[in-house]
Amino acid sequence: MKYELLTDAEKVVMKCAWDVGNGFMLSDIIMHVKKVYGKEWKETTVSTFLSKLVNKEYLEKYRDGKYIHYRIKVDMAEYRKHVMEEFVDFWYDGNMIMLTEDLKDIGMNVGQVLGENGQIKELSIFDII
Numbered sequence: 001m002k003y004e005l006l007t008d009a010e011k012v013v014m015k016c017a018w019d020v021g022n023g024f025m026l027s028d029i030i031m032h033v034k035k036v037y038g039k040e041w042k043e044t045t046v047s048t049f050l051s052k053l054v055n056k057e058y059l060e061k062y063r064d065g066k067y068i069h070y071r072i073k074v075d076m077a078e079y080r081k082h083v084m085e086e087f088v089d090f091w092y093d094g095n096m097i098m099l100t101e102d103l104k105d106i107g108m109n110v111g112q113v114l115g116e117n118g119q120i121k122e123l124s125i126f127d128i129i
Contacts, residue, residue: 003082004056013049018076023069
């Protein structure tokens with residue numbers, strides 16, 4: 001699937017949508033954005049981001065009585081894999097060893113990708129996601 005690029009704010013709203021789950025309403029996202037990210041966004045701001053996510057086909061909008069709800073159309077795990085692949089391809093030219101070395105350098109636990117001899121194993125992108 002081809003994913004349209006998301007702005008940083010759209011990513012925050014989409015992450016909140018994944019956290020809250022299908023059938024959410026505008027008010028659910030406003031509360032979640034404030035609770036998790038400390039952002040005091042107005043209804044119009046969040047509504048604009050939700051509309052953009054609908055237009056980019058990440059979400060679907062539907063009416064239930066007098067209320068508007070949203071359904072998630074893009075699986076979070078699939079999106080995360082896509083983002084990781086693009087990141088590794090762009091910054092590391094697809095080289096997982098270089099990525100793993102950088103992760104190790106910044107103190108990330110990469111023990112699960114080290115061989116018994118302490119050397120970094122050859123991995124595909126899907127081995128670490």
